[in-house]
Amino acid sequence: MIEPIDITAVSKQHILRIKREDLLHPFVSGNKFRKLKYQLEKIKEGANETALTFGGAFSNHIAAVAAAGKLNSFKTIGVIRGEELENQPLNATLGFAKSQGMKLHFVKREVYRSKTDTDYLAQLKEKFGPFYVIPEGGTNELAVKGCEEIITNDHAEYDYICVAVGTGGTLAGIVKSLQPHQSAIGFSVLKGTFQAEVVQKFTSNQNYKIIDSYNFGGYAKIDSDLIRFINEFKENQNIQLDPVYTGKMFYGIFDLLKQGMFKKNSRIFAIHTGGLQGISGMNEKLKKKKLPLIDQ
Template sequence: MKSVTQQLRLPLLERNKVELYVKREDLLFPELSGNKYRKLKYNLERAADRGYKTLLTFGGAFSNHIHATAAAGKLFGFKTIGLIRGEELAGKPLNPTLQAACDNGMQLVFLSREAYRQKTDPAFLEKIKSDYKNPYILPEGGTNEAAIAGCSEIISSEDYQYHYICCSVGTGGTLAGLASAAAPNQTVLGFPALKAEGLSKELSGFIPSNNWALADNYHFGGYGKINRELIDFINRFYKETGIALDPVYTGKLFYGILEEVGVGGFKAGSKILAIHSGGLQGIDGMNLKLRKKNLPLLQV
C-alpha cells in the first residue's frame, strides 16, 4: 500500500535552500496509526497462517501499539489482550487510548511495574502463554523481524531521490526497516522520542547496516514528556501546513528536523523525506494531562 508525499513550503526551508517532504503514513488506516499498520501487517499474516486466535501484547497507558493492536484484532477477527504497565490504573476511568482499545474488544490486564519489566524474560513469557492459552505474542511497540519487514515497505525506489530519510524512534522497528530499504547513498536519521542512554548501541544489535544515525537532542526530557515550547510548535506547524502532529513522536520529529535545518545541520541543496508515522489518537489523552497542568491544549 502506497502513501502520498507532499512538500512543505516554509520560509525557514527556503532561506536554507533545503527541501522537506512528508510521506503521509498517517493517512493509511488511521486507527492503526501509520507505522503500526506496517508493523502489524506480516505479524497478522503469520498469526493467521499458524492458526492463532488471540493476539497478546504490552504497552503503557497511552500506547499507539495497544490502540492499533486492538483495532487490528477487531478488523481481522482476533481476540486481543493488552498487558498494561501500571497496576494503579486498575479500577480507574480509562483514558481515551485505553477506552478505544476496550471498545475494540481488547481485554486489559494491568501489571505492576515490577512485573511489566519482565516482558522479555523467557520464563515470564512461558507463563503468559500458559495463563492465556497460547496467544500470539507481540512485543512492546510491535518491533520484531516481521515488523521490520513491514516497515521496509514504507519507502520504494521512487524515494531514492532524497538525501535523508527521517523518522521518529521508539523501539526502533521503523528505523530498522527504513535502513534496510534505503539506497546506498541515503542516510536514515532517527529522532528518539525517549531519553535512553545506550539506545544507539541497542539499535545496532538489530540494524546491521551503517547508513543510519540518531539525532537524540529532541526528546524533551523523555517518553511522553512535553512542554509549552513543543505545544506551541505543534500548534503553529498545524496552522502553517495543515498537518497534525502527535506530541509523543512526530511533534518531536519535525521540531528536530526544522531545528537542524536552522543551525545548518543539512547542507544547502539537501532533500529530506520525513515519515509521518501517525499516532494522532494520543492527542485527546495528552490534552487531558495538559488541562490538569494548566498548559495550552493541542489545537489539531
C-alpha cells in the same frame, strides 16, 4: 501520499517533504500498519486465535493491535504498564482499545520490565491460555520487514530520511532500504540512543544516526514549547502532528535546519508515523497540569 512542507522561515536552501503514512488506515495507521502487516498474516495462518502485546497508557501500538484484532476477528490482550491505572477512568487510548475488544491486564512497573522473560510469558499463558506474542512497540523481524516498504526506489531523490524512533524497528526497516547516497536520522522520543542496538540486529548498514536532543524529557513528556510548535505547524502546514512522536521529530528537523546541520541544497524526507489517536489522552493530561492544549 507525499506533501511539501513550507520551511522558508528557517531555510531557503533545502527541500522538505512529508510522507503521510498516517493516512494508510483510520485506526491502524502509520508505522503500526507496517509493523503489523506480516504479523497479522502469521496470526491468520497459525493456530492461535489470540494476540498478546505490551504497552503504556498512551500506546499507539496498543490501540493499533486492538483495532487490528477486531478487524481480523482474533482476540487481543494488552499488558499495560502501571497497576495504578486499573482503578482510574480509562484514558482515550485505553478506552478505544477496550472498545475494540481488547482485554486490558494492568501490571506493576517492575513486573512489566519482565515482558521478554520466558518465565513471565509462561505465567501469562497459564493465566490467559495460548497466544501469539507481539513485542512492545511491535518490533521483531516481521515488523522490520514491513517497515522496509516505507522507502522505495521512488524516493531515491532524497538525501535524508527522517523518522521518530521509539523501539527502533521502523528505523531498522528504513535503514535496510536506503540507497548508498542516502542517510537516515532517527529522532529518539526517549532519553538515550539505545535503539542503535536494535537497528544493528537487523542490518549492517551504517548510514544512519540517532539523536535524543529533542525527547523533551522522555517518552510521552512534552512542554508548552512543543505544544506551541505542534499547533503552529498545523496552522501553517495544515497537517496534524502527534505530541509523542512526529511533533518531536519535526521540532528537531526545524531546529537542525536553523543550525545549518543539513547539507546545503539537500532534500529531506520526513515520515509521518501516525499516532494521532493519542492526542485526546494527552490533552486530558495537559488539562490537569493547566498547560495549553493541542489543537485538533
